[in-house]
Amino acid sequence: MSVSVLGSGAFGTALAISLAGNGPVTLWARDADQARDMQATRRNTRRLPGADLPETLTVTSDLERATQADTILLAVPMQTLRSFVSTHADLLRNRALVACCKGIELKTGQGPLVVLHGFLPTARTALLTGPSFAADIAKGLPTALTLACRDPETGAQLQQQLTTKNLRLYRTTDTSGAEIGGALKNVMAIACGAVIGAGLGDSARAALMTRGYAEMQRMALASGAQADTLAGLSGFGDLTLTCSSEQSRNYRLGLAIGRNETFDPNITVEGAATARAVHAEAQARNLDMPITAIVVALLDQRLTIADATAQLLARPLKEE
Ligand SMILES: NC(=O)C1=CN([C@@H]2O[C@H](COP(=O)(O)OP(=O)(O)OC[C@H]3O[C@@H](n4cnc5c(N)ncnc54)[C@H](O)[C@@H]3O)[C@@H](O)[C@H]2O)C=CC1
Ligand SMILES: O=C(CO)COP(=O)(O)O
Incomplete structure (x- = not known):
């Protein structure tokens, strides 16, 4: 099962670094120059200075390529999630989608999973949330997170797939509670x-x-x-x-x-x-x-x- 992370900010980059310890990971950056720079220098100097990108991590600005993965982590800020998903809904269908943002949408009062569900009602969706600074994750420090997924089977699969050497995931089916706590x-x-x-x-x-x-x-x-x-x-x-x-x-x-x-x-x-x-x-x-x-x-x-x-x-x- 392959994994991509969309959004190369501090959190997306840190998660991609940790997940790359399990196998190949693709990290998508919306800015082509930034993607090229990260791929060449193996650093994200703007958002996560000091962290090395492992060899198993590929950075690209090609969204079609990045969305080939079975599981896609969405690491963009909450207030941009709707426009991102509505623009790219066709590329995100039939994938397991894991929202990694914390917040409530200003114009609707909705959390990330409700926003995702609005555009992709049949998608398998989950939320990754909990106490975790990007810099700590990138350093390989031990971190425990909540993986909230309404469907227990998908939740258990994602828990296995996204657990790494330093990320320990606990599961819940209470997506609403996880959204509200994190926000x-x-x-x-x-x-x-x-x-x-x-x-x-x-x-x-x-x-x-x-x-x-x-x-x-x-x-x-x-x-x-x-x-x-x-x-x-x-x-x-x-x-x-x-x-x-x-x-x-x-x-x-x-x-x-x-x-x-x-x-x-x-x-x-x-x-x-x-x-x-x-x-x-x-x-x-x-x-x-x-x-x-x-x-x-x-x-x-x-x-x-x-x-x-x-x-x-x-x-x-x-x-x-
Ligand atoms: N930084 C951290 O330690 C943690 C962050 N989070 C959550 O992760 C989410 C993202 O935060 P960070 O990565 O820290 O923010 P950041 O400011 O470091 O990066 C945000 C990224 O999103 C991208 N972006 C912004 N608008 C976009 C759009 N419309 N389309 C595509 N990409 C877009 C930016 O280019 C940037 O790469 C937030 O909801 C935050 O609460 C969660 C846990 C830890
Ligand atoms: O969510 C976070 C830690 O769990 C990161 O917090 P900030 O977004 O306030 O930096």
């Missing part, structure tokens, strides 16, 4: 970064992580997901990693907000659009998600950190 932890990471950036302390961060987790569960249960899924790698696991490490771009955006600094708008920060999408969903469904609402207000510069803190502390007292 919302980024929103909470922005909030936690802001708290630390503003000097509010580790205790405040722990409070936000815990109450943020309660928000994640609220949204998950309202969406028919299982609470257990949120307690796993795709929820609690990734929340812990992303809210506590400066390797996270979402956390770093939060730090910049907290310190009143600017942040490079070209850096992929999934939590920003996701916060807006989730906030709109929460309002439409009458779900109490105060931290998400505050993150949106901070992103829109409608609120200062001091006001945000005062607002959260002044909420009515209630049972945990």
Whole structure:
């Protein structure tokens, strides 16, 4: 069974490097010059500096060639997934498709698997998510991920195929829970970064992580997901990693907000659009998600950190 990774950003490149330890892998880059450069230098200097590309990894900008594989990993940002899949649906039919992005689509409120299903309703689809920094994966450091797939047989096949020397995959059929956990932890990471950036302390961060987790569960249960899924790698696991490490771009955006600094708008920060999408969903469904609402207000510069803190502390007292 052959594997291709579409999207040669940090995550796509790291996954391709790890999977290349199992056998030949094709990595697709949309930019022909970048693909040629990576194939020649065996490096992705722009997105994953310092990592060597193994010989079993081929980089190409030829999408027809890359989509010959049985299993295709889609490692493009969430907000670009729809346009990518709609443009290339014909090349993606009859393949096992594994979405590797974390987020909720701003204009529809949908997660990655729902978007895929809309264009390719008969495709075998799965989601790869969980606590994993691209740089760690590329270094061969041990990492555990969740492979969410509604069909147990396809899930078991993909779990076998995509497990590598350093990637250990756990399976679930609760795709909705995995989508929501992976998307919302980024929103909470922005909030936690802001708290630390503003000097509010580790205790405040722990409070936000815990109450943020309660928000994640609220949204998950309202969406028919299982609470257990949120307690796993795709929820609690990734929340812990992303809210506590400066390797996270979402956390770093939060730090910049907290310190009143600017942040490079070209850096992929999934939590920003996701916060807006989730906030709109929460309002439409009458779900109490105060931290998400505050993150949106901070992103829109409608609120200062001091006001945000005062607002959260002044909420009515209630049972945990
Ligand atoms: N970097 C990391 O450590 C991890 C990232 N992820 C997820 O992986 C997804 C991708 O993130 P990264 O690779 O880190 O981002 P990145 O910013 O490093 O790379 C994004 C890649 O997508 C490509 N791209 C953007 N728009 C495209 C389009 N319309 N068509 C085709 N290609 C397009 C870009 O050229 C670039 O190669 C995100 O959803 C992120 O949350 C998940 C786990 C870890
Ligand atoms: O999803 C990630 C870790 O699991 C990567 O986080 P960032 O997108 O915030 O860098």
